[in-house]
Amino acid sequence: MKSMKKLIYLFFCLTTGIVTAFAQTARVSGKVLSSDDGEPVIGASVMVKGTTTGAVTDLDGKFTLNAPTSAKTLIVSFIGMATKEVAITSGVLNIVLAPETKAIDEVLVVAYGTVKKSAFTGSAALIGEEQIRTPAASFDKSLAGQVAGVQVISSSGQPGSASSFRIRGSGSLSASNEPLYVIDGVATTSMEYSEVAEDQSSSSNILSSINPSDIESVTVLKDAAAAALYGSRAANGVIVITTKSGKAGKNEKAKVSLSARYSWGTLAKAYETVNSAQYYKHLFTGYMNAGRDAEEANKLTQGAITHNPWNVAQPLDAQGNPVAGASIVVDNNWQDAVFKTAPSQDYNVNVNGGSEHTDYFFSAGYTNQEGIAPAGNFKRYSGKANINTQATPWFKTGVNITFSHSIQNTTVAGSAGAAPLNNALTFTNAVPVYVVDSQGKPVLDENNRKQFNFTNPVNLDFNPLAIPYMDTHLTKFYRVLASTYASVSILDGLNLKTVFSPDYISTDEHRYWNKHHGNGPAYNGRLDKYHHTDLQYTSTNTATYSKTIDLLHSINAMAGMEYWQSTYETLYAGGRDLLGEMQELAAASGSFSPSSNTTREVLISYLGRLEYAYADKYNLSASLRSDGSSIFGSGTKWGTFWSAGASWRINQEDFLKDNETIDNLKLRLSYGTSGNKSGLERLSNDLVRYAHLGLWTVSSDYMYGNNAGAGHTQLANALLSWEKQAMFNVGLDFSFFKRFYGSLDYFSKTSDGLLYDYPLALSNGFNNITLNAAQTVNYGVELELGAHILASGPLKWSANLNASIIRDRIDDLHGDDNVEMTTYQKIWCVGGSQYEFNMPTWAGVDPQNGDALWYVTDKEGNRTTTNQYSKATKEKQGRSTPDIYGGFTNKLSYRNFDLSLQLNYTIGGQFYDGLYSTIMHDGAKMGSNLHIDALKAWSAPGQSTDVPRFVTNNPSGANSLSTRFLYDATHFKVKNITLSYTLPHTLGVFSRTFSNARIYASIDNLYTIFADDYKGYDDIDIYGIQGYRMYPATPAPRTFSLGANLTF
Amino acid sequence: MNTKNILLIALIALISNACSDDDLFQVPATSLSDETILTSKETANTVLMGAYAQTGDYRYLTIGEISLDVMGNDIKITDGAYGFSTYNWLMYAYNYIQYPRTVDGWWSAYAAYLWRYAYRAIDQANLLINNADKLPAGCEDIVAQAYGIRAYNFLNLYHLFCPAYTAAGDAGQGLFLRLTSGSADGNNVPRSNLRESLSQIIADFTYAYQNCTSTSNYFINKTNTALLLARTYLDMGDYENAQKYAEAACANFDGTNLMSKEEYQSGFNTANSEWLWAFNFVPETSNIYASIPSFYHAATFKDPASTFGTEDYGSKVTYDYLAANAVDWMTGYSTVRITWSFAALYGKDDCRALFPFYIDEKDGLFTSKYSSKGSLGIADYPMARTAEAYLIEAECLVRKNNPKALEVLNALQSKRGGTLSTEASIDEVWKERRRELYGEGFALPDIKRLQKPLERTGDEHWTNVKNLPPNNPRMMFPIPLDELDYNKNATSADQNEYWRN
Structure with a gap:
């Protein structure tokens, strides 16, 4: 390390041209330290104000110079640190430099390139590596509450499961409202790939094939100026993920980073249910009130429970009191038994570095995450290599490859008999876990083992502590996401680039139902195997030209074309009558019709962008994209999308330039159009890629006897096309006193020609037909405020608050109004919200x-x-979406300790607790x-x-759908608390070996405060964006983590 | 800069021919389009098979058939307090609680499902019927069966959703007679009256009757359409035609063409010669837990010593005893129970009294009329049996005061080992219909057709709905709101009376 510091020192000495020696000078000496870590700043420039006299700090951060006696002030500067003016006083000066406030002049990764944040005309948010630390398997779950205008709902705590993103509300009704994901410049997929997980009312998440540790930053493109270059896929916003790379530089030494984390997840809160005695008496009283005598009531109660939790046959007398000698012998809280403490581990190593022309980054990661629900877990092995080389001054090439293999065991969710969480909620305490005798003692089998009890009144032949481990719901994912490029500079400022990016996703799935209990006995054991592959590739060719004229006019132009194709192939085979416990098809003596299918989608695009800046003050940008999609009919294949944006850096104007208070003041304005068809990309539906055709599908669903059958599955619709969206955005960025900063945006987006499942009278044979028929508007205000409350001194405190107020309105439903959407118990009215x-x-x-x-x-x-x-x-x-939502982040540091605290809040909105309604059935169940x-x-x-x-x-119907179970969703959540300690650099051998060492402890989802009297799990995300759910999903666990990061 | 030029040319080449617009035209690999599906006999037949498959969907066939029985007097659903949970299946139908739109669980709003699958089957039949003249040669029987499938579904919808023609007459609220294949244009038909509806059913069945050439009893054929025509005419009170077609379906009424007692008792699961139309379920298409046997069957006998005719047959038993000793113990839902008053209608040796045991007096008896072939739900289901032709024949003769009625009735009774009637009357025939056809979807349609009250007697009926006067507007399902709201030619007045606001 020392040698590197020396080199830097030398470099600065050579480049800063130091002029010394003057008459009438006084010797000034001092030391420059970093406020970050209190370490010396090497190579900082120390200049006497108004002169060319100066010095550079040495390896200990010290400097000495001879300043004119008239001089009063020194200017101290260093790259990445805020320049400081210091009064010259006698004695040794102790100067502390603080890192530069990053709000200004960050580089944003945007569509097909990067842009200086100061010149940006659009609305986008940058989320750094620090903010995407998460105990979840994929980065997306960590973004909740971090970005204004972005709502993240993780509707399940199943390890590896998906979450829902809403960027600036929901424009679409029937199509997906999920954003486009772009990884290192390649538009990619967020589709559901697991048939097994989806079948079990759960989900998988292809984003969890990306190791969050490999991500350097995430940019959320929110408005048209930022996103419209993605054309037909941009309407729901774009999430741009940039993975890590090495740093080129002369003899940049290799750096090795290691990280390890260990976590424990637990259920924060369960529903409080009655105990055995209470339950028994409740039913008993019910039967008594129905006119039965005590003997009958006892018998019927035991019949309804399918078990007698008391030690005597007639435990309650006519008054409902226990008879002498009666005691409860079975009292088992199923929620306590089913939810478990779930350990997780995560290890990463990466090596990065570079030489003068080449940089590299390699990483390997392993994560193993247990779920708090039975049998749910997720494992991932990932590796990444990113190499870039400037082969010649005009030719650059590189390759970026990510490989991952992940394995998800899915906990069955929803209402299925095999769903352990639904069983945990609905099995009474009086149902024993094990077969017991009349005294509650386990009845042992011939091997002296306890036997699971499969008798209960809720789900015949199921037991949530046994079935999840006797059956298998396994999905293996394989993904290779690669990107190679070649870039040629032809003339000064003109650059051609070709990028070829294959993305291969493959799943191998295995669903096994044992022959003894649960779903399997009906088949004498059943095994289903699925093999799906999706080969996507993108070929992008662009030409860019940039030129600066007279230091005032700066032009940046880009034009290109892109070809994208996805070929999705599925293969299924299943067997029944399995031999013994074998879980291979070879063991099956009966089979189900095997099936396979291939679907393909193609997108051809032409795109261009023009940016112009004048004097760093006025910025203009415009983009245009034309997309042709294979999904639509010949007359509607092509769509054109455009945007225009402008920004004005008011603080660069003469009248503000010297204003000490205002550091930044920028006005942004943009308008543009984009498209959406993403509801038509669901892979689980074979037809959507041929959405305009009238189709008859041949499958085993339509067989009669052993005769092949076809089902009329889609009505012809030649006019089907993209949804079109137009968005207006006005925004203001500000920063003053070098301490307070923020931004305020107003947007309005109109979504027209929405894919609308126009309801048809059922006598058509179809429930609905998808038409481009509806119109919605979303509008809202996003506010982001930040402050370095304590900036100097050993105790530092910065805080950041964001708030989003977003409304949606339906403007047209193809002439319909008051359409009841019973799936989520909504009503769609013109002028109302879709929620x-x-x-x-x-x-x-x-x-x-x-x-x-x-x-x-x-x-x-x-x-x-x-x-x-x-x-x-x-x-x-009222709506299921909130009135206001956002997050409040605090960062405190004291010497080597850092504390961060993230609070998320939601104000307003409703949700329906169908789980509570299930256990408030008033005798209906x-x-x-x-x-x-x-x-x-x-x-x-x-x-x-x-x-x-x-x-x-x-x-x-007392517990049927009504506001009896509707709650106000207002809540405050302590999302994350992290305390970390960076080891001091004075630990001898240790410090010489490790340039950075940090240990930390954190808690995720610590606690949630609800405004309403809500009774359920601590995580109302499980009710989803629709705020409606009848059956449990795994709540996000409260997770306690310990971890360490080491760099050498 | 040679390399540079080569690279440049390569780049430009890449850009210029990377793709072709032809790629934007993709066709599906496992679907046929509206145009291609009818181009061969083989593919046209898949449309017909699909129509059968929709007709057999558990959300329609299982739910519909069992509902029509448990909404009558004789069969009930257990209340869940005797070891067999209902899981909400069918207890709402038994309890006469049905809504025109799903509230939370689908169990309280079967109407939309029954409707949807019936119309899916009708839609597929319509495609074949509408394009009959464009089909390749050799598709005549396919079209004829399509007529039969359409008529069967209309008739079933009539039983589920309409008042009886015998009570409401020509002007009664009938069916939505959708006769064209599905389209997006909202070309919806209005609710027709009963005269038009039943005429359409008669016309369709008549076409099938005249044109069907297949003889397999797994499919619509000439013989079973004759019986379905007789059934429809009986519904219409046209006893002349009912008798004519009953006789067309059944060559003689001497009992020789009926199944033996052993066949009757073997547990309905395999079509025999008496089954004129059997719905065919194979392992691939079985509805398993949602199949009809799943709701009916628990075991054939409580133990090997308690077979039919023994002292112990029909005696009390515990759940645990059954689990340990029962013969053919195969529990699906096993929630259908026979009321004591119904069981009492049978003579001691009547082979149809398949009520092997009970768990509690207040629960009612189990029945073993239906069972599965080895694996739950794999069982043929009788859609039309010769015995029904006897009963139609007998009723028609009674109505003509023809003394032969008793002969026909006695022929059936004697074949079954039942008590012989001494005089034939409409009520006597109805009683026999109940004994012979329970579990086959006739209970409620007969009450409506004969304008009988609902009379549920006995302690084992746990519902609040024990009695309804004749022609009660609750004796049908509500028209689903998803029809009335989106059918441009329907109004809220088209809702069945009980659910009208």
């Missing part, structure tokens, strides 16, 4: 008879209550578990309660 809940309004419980009541509005508009659910009036109940709130059920006339009378086999 508007629609359901009967709960009117409480009739104190006289305990009936559930709902509001009903008659034809005259009179609003009264009814106890008949079918008569209740559905009413609009006999044998199914109850929440402790069920004990507040109405029991006597005059009683005021919000829980209706418990009625056996309750037909009243």
